[in-house]
Amino acid sequence: MASPNTPSLLGVFAHPDDESLLAGGVLAQHHAAGASTAVVTATWAPTSHRAPELAEALNALGAGPPRLLGYADARNPASAPDGAVRLVDAPLDEAVGRLVAHIREVQPDIVIGHDALGQLTGHPDHRRAHQITLLAVEAAGLPHLYPEAGEPWQPAALYAATHSQSGVGRLGPLLQSVGKTLLAVPDAYVTTTVDVSPWAAVKTEAILAHRSEVARERPLPGLLARLPEAERDEIIRTESFTRLTPGPTPGDPHRLTTWGAIEAGPRP
Numbered sequence: 001m002a003s004p005n006t007p008s009l010l011g012v013f014a015h016p017d018d019e020s021l022l023a024g025g026v027l028a029q030h031h032a033a034g035a036s037t038a039v040v041t042a043t044w045a046p047t048s049h050r051a052p053e054l055a056e057a058l059n060a061l062g063a064g065p066p067r068l069l070g071y072a073d074a075r076n077p078a079s080a081p082d083g084a085v086r087l088v089d090a091p092l093d094e095a096v097g098r099l100v101a102h103i104r105e106v107q108p109d110i111v112i113g114h115d116a117l118g119q120l121t122g123h124p125d126h127r128r129a130h131q132i133t134l135l136a137v138e139a140a141g142l143p144h145l146y147p148e149a150g151e152p153w154q155p156a157a158l159y160a161a162t163h164s165q166s167g168v169g170r171l172g173p174l175l176q177s178v179g180k181t182l183l184a185v186p187d188a189y190v191t192t193t194v195d196v197s198p199w200a201a202v203k204t205e206a207i208l209a210h211r212s213e214v215a216r217e218r219p220l221p222g223l224l225a226r227l228p229e230a231e232r233d234e235i236i237r238t239e240s241f242t243r244l245t246p247g248p249t250p251g252d253p254h255r256l257t258t259w260g261a262i263e264a265g266p267r268p
Contacts, residue, residue, distance in 0.1 A: 006033040007109030007258045012040045012133045014125035016054035017210040017221055022161040023112050024203035025196020025239050031062030038106045040067045042087050042129050044079045057209040069098050074124045088128050097146045099136035104150035109258045111137050115160040117183040156258035159241040164190045171235050178218045192241040200233045
């Protein structure tokens with residue numbers, strides 16, 4: 001049984017592997033505590049080669065089966081062998097409605113998504129997923145919006161996975177070594193930093209499950225896979241977040257919470 005202080009989580013990420021890289025530790029942490037966890041992935045079709053890898057990663061994290069919105073990756077036509085539209089070209093109202101349906105079905109206490117910068121490299125899919133998630137979290141609680149998507153459900157909090165300028169550490173040089181841009185938020189934007197060291201092995205297992213990315217030279221899973229274990233663990237053992245609703249607000253600086261500073265009991 002889940003602890004009342006361990007909220008359920010729904011991750012919303014652009015691509016297979018984003019969930020493991022950005023929030024694999026907190027997903028594993030909350031699952032280990034008995035909380036419900038799930039992940040929605042915006043791009044790559046169920047018939048693509050990355051869907052089974054995603055399923056394996058989610059199984060390692062305890063986050064259930066894949067939930068795919070079915071859009072194409074902005075930079076990879078192979079992501080949608082059935083000819084689906086790219087996420088960045090999809091009608092906004094349609095994409096928000098698809099995500100609202102998952103939020104209402106899962107009924108999470110907390111939703112985790114991308115930050116506004118697009119996660120270090122500024123990938124356009126990451127930025128679009130951030131925008132869609134912001135709108136969907138609000139819309140999910142309003143009965144007059146997307147009534148066909150199920151009964152209203154309002155998550156208590158939305159967190160954006162992010163990286164601070166002072167907290168990038170070894171990750172910065174690692175990305176720059178393959179010519180990637182490095183985008184990080186000012187330190188003040190990080191409201192929550194979670195030490196996920198106890199779940200580093202599970203997080204690593206999930207990252208390495210994305211074998212097609214591990215096999216490539218430039219993607220982060222491949223870069224991490226080629227590092228010595230100690231260096232890799234140093235990079236992945238901390239996950240940072242900005243609480244976006246209701247605005248960046250003070251809370252417990254070491255774990256995700258649904259309200260207030262500390263969840264010591266029932267809400268007043």
